[in-house]
Amino acid sequence: MQVKVKWIDGVSFVGESETGHAVVLDGAPENGGRNIGMRPMEMLLIGMGSCTAFDVVTILKKARQPIVDCVAEISAERADTIPKVFTKIHVHFVVTGEGLNESQVERAVKLSAEKYCSASIMLQKACEITHDFAIQAPSFE
Template sequence: MSRVGNMAFHTKTPSGHDVHVDASPEVGGMDSAARPKELMLVSLLGCTSMDVVSILNKMKVKDYEYEITANGEIAEEHPKVFTKIKVTYKFKGKDLPKEKIEKAVRLSQERYCFASAMLKKVCDFSYEIVYEEAE
């Protein structure tokens, strides 16, 4: 990782992709990139999403819209770690196969997602599945 500004940094991942991080102006940054804590949540969402979609593909579940979000609470004292994280999986479609979706999410959360497994060891972690019927 190399410093490219006051609080801005750049690195390349082992697979060769660029990653930039920066801080907010309140702590000397330029707000030019995501914060490291944000990227931790992005990693979590990417990890579990890839699991869920892959499992649903194997189950031949198609024709659905998918969105995922995470909200985290952070400790007030340093180190300002996540104390609570909640992931919300959102599926929209017609006649969604809820049993298959719930199984895919459960498998990701209980077996496959490394980020969930790590974060569950250090904070209160929960998830929910929200369904929206398409017209």
């Protein structure tokens, strides 16, 4: 896998993937940024969250669970001193579907955390990562 990160100006960059997608990253204004893109550490959490959510959705679909939505809400704590690495990450899944089997959702979250999600398994080597989930019925508003 290869990516390219190109400096725009100040502390703004464009990241490009080998698959042809691009994203703008920027620093906080107090660090010389213009607030035109995500912070790099936000991007890291989003990457991990999307990786684990991908697994959960895929595992539940393979188990023929009636999933209609999955949201990974991620909170993280960082060290107070530089380098301000993540010290704790918590992933809360909100899985939506009528008649979802709780043990299947629990299994999907556990399999992602322990076997499939490359991003979270890699980050677990550096900080504590916890997971939980809630199941909700679809709303028909």
